[in-house]
Amino acid sequence: MSVRVQQENFDVGAELAALSKGRTDIGAIVTFTGTVRATSEGVPISAPISAMTLEHYPGMTEAELARIEEEANARWPLLASLIVHRTGRLEPGENIVLVVTASAHRQAAFEAAEFLMDFLKTRAPFWKKESGPAGHGKWVDARECDTGASERWTRPHPSTHNH
Amino acid sequence: MTDASKRVKLLYFAWVREKIGRAEEEIALPPAVTTIADLVGWLRQRGPEFQAAFAKPEVVRAAIDQRHVKPASPIAGAREIAFFPPVTGG
Numbered sequence: 710m711s712v713r714v715q716q717e718n719f720d721v722g723a724e725l726a727a728l729s730k731g732r733t734d735i736g737a738i739v740t741f742t743g744t745v746r747a748t749s750e751g752v753p754i755s756a757p758i759s760a761m762t763l764e765h766y767p768g769m770t771e772a773e774l775a776r777i778e779e780e781a782n783a784r785w786p787l788l789a790s791l792i793v794h795r796t797g798r799l800e801p802g803e804n805i806v807l808v809v810t811a812s813a814h815r816q817a818a819f820e821a822a823e824f825l826m827d828f829l830k831t832r833a834p835f836w837k838k839e840s841g842p843a844g845h846g847k848w849v850d851a852r853e854c855d856t857g858a859s860e861r862w863t864r865p866h867p868s869t870h871n872h
Numbered sequence: 873m874t875d876a877s878k879r880v881k882l883l884y885f886a887w888v889r890e891k892i893g894r895a896e897e898e899i900a901l902p903p904a905v906t907t908i909a910d911l912v913g914w915l916r917q918r919g920p921e922f923q924a925a926f927a928k929p930e931v932v933r934a935a936i937d938q939r940h941v942k943p944a945s946p947i948a949g950a951r952e953i954a955f956f957p958p959v960t961g962g
Contacts, residue, residue, distance in 0.1 A: 743962055766883070769935055773938075830960075830961060832940065833961050834959050834961075837960045837961070848960075851959065
C-alpha cells in the first residue's frame with residue numbers, strides 16, 4: 710500500500726516493475742492512468758485548453774488517499790496497491806493519475822481499481838483549473854456522475870439514502 | 873470547556889481562496905460559533921469577499937483537521953478548518 714503526490718511525471722512500466730518485483734503470489738495487476746484531455750464538456754473543439762493546473766491540500770490529500778486505499782484493502786484481498794497523483798501545471802496528453810491494484814485473481818483487482826478511482830474523484834482534495842488559448846483560467850466544475858459512481862459502492866446500505 | 877480565545881487556523885482552496893483573497897489565516901473563534909454552519913455564517917459577516925465565497929454555502933465543502941465534515945459538525949477542539957469547492961481531481 711502506498712500513495713504519492715508529486716509534480717513530476719510517472720512511468721507506468723517502472724511503477725509496475727517496482728510493485729511486482731520478487732512477488733510470486735500476484736496473479737492479476739490492474740492499472741488505470743488518467744490523462745489530460747484538450748477538450749471536455751463546455752470546452753469547444755475549436756478552442757481546446759492549453760493547460761490544466763492542479764491545486765491540492767497538502768497533508769489532507771495524502772491522508773485522504775491513504776484512507777481510501779485502506780478502505781479498498783479492507784473490501785478486497787489486495788496483495789499490493791499504489792496511487793500516484795500529479796499536481797501543478799499539466800498539458801493535454803500528460804499523465805494526471807495512476808492507480809495500480811494487485812491481487813491473486815482479476816476480479817478483486819478490477820473492482821478495487823474502479824473503487825479507488827471513484828472515491829479519489831469525490832473525496833481527494835484536488836481542484837483542476839483549465840487555461841484556455843487566451844491564457845484565462847476556469848475552475849472545473851464537479852460532475853454529478855462522479856458522485857453517482859462513488860455512491861454505488863454504498864448503495865445497499867439504506868443509511869446512505871439521505872439526500 | 874469553552875475557551876473564549878480559542879484560536880484556529882483557517883485554510884481556503886481553489887475558487888474559495890481566490891474569492892476571499894488569501895490562502896490561510898488564524899482567527900479567535902467566538903464562543904457562539906460551535907458548528908461548521910455557524911462558522912460559515914460568522915465568516916459571511918466579515919466582508920463582501922466572504923459573502924462572495926459563501927454566496928451558495930451549500931456548495932462549499934469543509935474539513936476539520938484534514939477530514940471531510942458536514943455543516944452540522946461540531947468544531948470544538950479543531951486546530952485546522954478548511955473550506956473548498958467540491959473536489960475535481962483524478
